[in-house]
Amino acid sequence: MPQPELVIFDCDGVLVDTETIGNNHLVKMLAERGFETTFAEVRKSYCGMPMRAVKEKVEAQGFQLGDDFVQRWYDAIPVMFENGVEPIPHIEEVIGAVRSAGLRYCVASSANVEKMHVTLGKTGLIRYFEDVLYSASMVPRGKPFPDLFLHAAREMGFAPAQSVVIEDSVAGTHAGIAAGMKVYSYCGDEHADREGLAEAGGILFDDMRKLPSLLGLA
Structure with a gap:
């Protein structure tokens, strides 16, 4: 070509x-707000999407993640990747x-x-x-x-x-x-x-x- x-x-x-570190942490954050899911499901359904879109998609299913959800995700990044x-x-x-x-x-x-x-x-x-x-x-x-x-x-x-x-x-x-x-x-x-x-x-x-x-x- x-x-x-x-x-x-x-x-x-x-x-x-x-992706592995990030998606595992997302599973944990979602569970804290009552949305039970798995690594495989998160990897398939939300991979590649901005976190605000993930929030909208989950909340469309009847779960409230809170106004601070996206900011909490970004606040966790230094800890998530502290080991490199x-x-x-x-x-x-x-x-x-x-x-x-x-x-x-x-x-x-x-x-x-x-x-x-x-x-x-x-x-x-x-x-x-x-x-x-x-x-x-x-x-x-x-x-x-x-x-x-x-x-x-x-x-x-x-x-x-x-x-x-x-x-x-x-x-x-x-x-x-x-x-x-x-x-x-x-x-x-x-x-x-x-x-x-x-x-x-x-x-x-x-x-x-x-x-x-x-x-x-x-």
Whole structure:
């Protein structure tokens, strides 16, 4: 395929391995407010969504999480990741290939910028992305809506057709497709919803070492 001109990376689950810690903590927070669920269900139903959208989705089922729920989530982040965060295996090889090809790149995440600084900072990846971090807090609607990816591409100076998205969630894959972008959906995590990613329109791959070739860089 022709090389894209802009590569938009999701953060959690694509750059940094935070999904297990984060989703386990979300299960605990939901249980504290009377919403009993499991890690598998949270991973499938809420992965990739901004926390305000998670709150709305849960409360639509008749559970009140409280006005402070989203803030409590963000307040817990330093503790959640105090023991460090690992980068997704081989992601630096991908970043290196993108940089060597002279492509522009950025991050578009449901997380706020402060959280990205924590997780990317602890992995050392922040040096690649410090000035190109885009958050769902910057747009009216988060994933699965296209607003965030369209905002990131516009801010970077590219049209959707010039851009590709690297995602790991069904919500994020839906968002990228809705934005008119090609989406490569990473499913190397054992808990990845491969069927859901494929149904959403993602091009599945299970090893970051395969991505440069998929992007036409190798």
